[in-house]
Amino acid sequence: MSEAPLPAIRSLPSWLLGRAAARGRTLVAEALAEEDMRMWHHVVLSAVRDLGPVAQADLGRGIGLDPKDLVGILDDLQSADLVVREPDPKDRRKNAVSLTARGARLLKRCEKAARAANDELLAPLSAAEREQFTDMLRRISGTAG
Amino acid sequence: MSEAPLPAIRSLPSWLLGRAAARGRTLVAEALAEEDMRMWHHVVLSAVRDLGPVAQADLGRGIGLDPKDLVGILDDLQSADLVVREPDPKDRRKNAVSLTARGARLLKRCEKAARAANDELLAPLSAAEREQFTDMLRRISGTAG
DNA sequence: ATGAATTCGTCGGTAAGTCCAACGATCACC
DNA sequence: GGTGATCGTTGGACTTACCGACGAATTCAT
Numbered sequence: 606m607s608e609a610p611l612p613a614i615r616s617l618p619s620w621l622l623g624r625a626a627a628r629g630r631t632l633v634a635e636a637l638a639e640e641d642m643r644m645w646h647h648v649v650l651s652a653v654r655d656l657g658p659v660a661q662a663d664l665g666r667g668i669g670l671d672p673k674d675l676v677g678i679l680d681d682l683q684s685a686d687l688v689v690r691e692p693d694p695k696d697r698r699k700n701a702v703s704l705t706a707r708g709a710r711l712l713k714r715c716e717k718a719a720r721a722a723n724d725e726l727l728a729p730l731s732a733a734e735r736e737q738f739t740d741m742l743r744r745i746s747g748t749a750g
Numbered sequence: 751m752s753e754a755p756l757p758a759i760r761s762l763p764s765w766l767l768g769r770a771a772a773r774g775r776t777l778v779a780e781a782l783a784e785e786d787m788r789m790w791h792h793v794v795l796s797a798v799r800d801l802g803p804v805a806q807a808d809l810g811r812g813i814g815l816d817p818k819d820l821v822g823i824l825d826d827l828q829s830a831d832l833v834v835r836e837p838d839p840k841d842r843r844k845n846a847v848s849l850t851a852r853g854a855r856l857l858k859r860c861e862k863a864a865r866a867a868n869d870e871l872l873a874p875l876s877a878a879e880r881e882q883f884t885d886m887l888r889r890i891s892g893t894a895g
Numbered sequence: 896a897t898g899a900a901t902t903c904g905t906c907g908g909t910a911a912g913t914c915c916a917a918c919g920a921t922c923a924c925c
Numbered sequence: 926g927g928t929g930a931t932c933g934t935t936g937g938a939c940t941t942a943c944c945g946a947c948g949a950a951t952t953c954a955t
Contacts, residue, residue: 613796613799613800613861614793614796614797614800614813615888616884617864617865617868618774618868618871618872618880618883618884618887619771619774619775619777619778619864619867619868619871620793621884621887621888621891622767622770622771622774622887623771623774623775624814624891624892625767625771625887625890625891625892626764626767626768626770626771626772627771627942628890628891628892629763629764629767629768630764630768632764633764643911645912648759648765651758651759652759654758655757655758655759660932660933661932661933661934662931662932662933668759669769670913671912671913671914671915672932672933672934673914673915673933673934673935673936674912674913674914675933676933676934676935690933696921696922696931696932697920697921697922697932698920698921698922698931698932698933699921699931699932699933700932700933716758719762719764720762722764723762723763723764726763726764726767726890727763727890729889729890730886730889730890734886735763737882737886738763738883738886738890739761739763739766741874741875741879741882741883742763742766742767742770743760743766744874744875745770745773745871745872745874745875745883746766746769746770746773747769747770747773790941805903805904806903806904807902807903807904815942816942816943816944817903817904817905818904818905818906818907818943818944819941819942819943820904821904821905821906841902841903841950841951842903842949842950842951843902843903843904843949843950843951844902844903844904844950845903845904896955897954897955898953898954898955899952899953899954899955900951900952900953900954901950901951901952901953902949902950902951902952903948903949903950903951904947904948904949904950905946905947905948905949906945906946906947907944907945907946907947908943908944908945909942909943909944909945910941910942910943910944911940911941911942911943912939912940912941912942913938913939913940913941914937914938914939914940915936915937915938915939916935916936916937916938917934917935917936917937918933918934918935918936919932919933919934920931920932920933920934921930921931921932921933922929922930922931922932923928923929923930923931924927924928924929924930925926925927925928
């Protein structure tokens with residue numbers, strides 16, 4: 606209860622950003638856990654749907670995930686019959702990763718859960734503020750748009 | 751350069767928040783590295799100054815750091831003559847942690863570096879927007895104020 | 896005052912996440 | 926056709942966060 610001020614640290618945007626991100630990560634992780642999914646699994650699933658049949662390297666670059674770690678995620682998803690790796694006939698080095706029907710179905714549930722978690726995260730903000738906030742975040746995050 | 755759209759994931763605030771926080775952490779870490787400091791070392795140093803002579807448990811609670819991890823950080827800081835642990839005469843379980851003159855001096859340089867990194871992080875935002883942004887962050891981050 | 900419960904600093908280990916180096920296989924280029 | 930680059934994959938190093946347990950010391954209840 607007796608929260609000391611700590612003005613210096615708490616006024617640093619990078620500090621607040623880290624705390625807010627941690628809270629968001631926890632909320633989303635908890636929501637996804639009810640579908641037996643982890644954050645990266647959801648992200649990969651979503652990216653696979655958006656990018657259609659896609660090579661793993663492109664996939665990893667698109668979401669900023671190390672190729673090695675992507676292998677493990679895809680192994681999990683493929684074992685659960687959520688995605689398929691097929692050899693790309695045009696380039697036999699590549700795997701064409703696509704969503705299965707099961708994957709598409711689960712993805713929708715994950716998105717619903719993630720949206721609910723985000724609503725809870727942004728609860729202290731009005732609708733207009735949320736739009737502003739995400740817009741600013743988009744500019745700051747360095748994700749080239 | 752060939753940035754695919756990925757609309758679903760990139761519109762999630764929790765995702766953008768994570769990316770922005772990662773960028774902020776990297777920028778701050780790089781800036782602090784020039785003073786041979788890590789993020790938590792800077793945070794602890796700042797909190798020690800703000801909280802005066804403080805017990806380790808209170809210190810850890812104030813910044814949300816595990817007591818065990820705090821031990822290591824304080825060991826480093828004390829070895830570098832930046833803080834001192836003195837036995838609290840009123841409660842011999844506690845260590846009264848205080849800043850040394852060296853610590854105060856280094857902290858100022860760290861704060862300057864951290865502020866510069868934050869300016870770079872928030873460069874895409876106008877001054878008014880930065881104020882708005884940090885205010886929203888403060889509400890979202892869940893740090894009781 | 897004496898015993899029980901709590902808090903303190905410290906040590907231990909686990910689990911997850913991030914990053915880099917290297918390899919065989921395949922492709923692109925000139 | 927030989928060289929360099931890219932692909933998926935494997936291995937390991939490093940960091941971070943988190944939880945439980947312990948002796949020492951304090952507080953509280955009786």
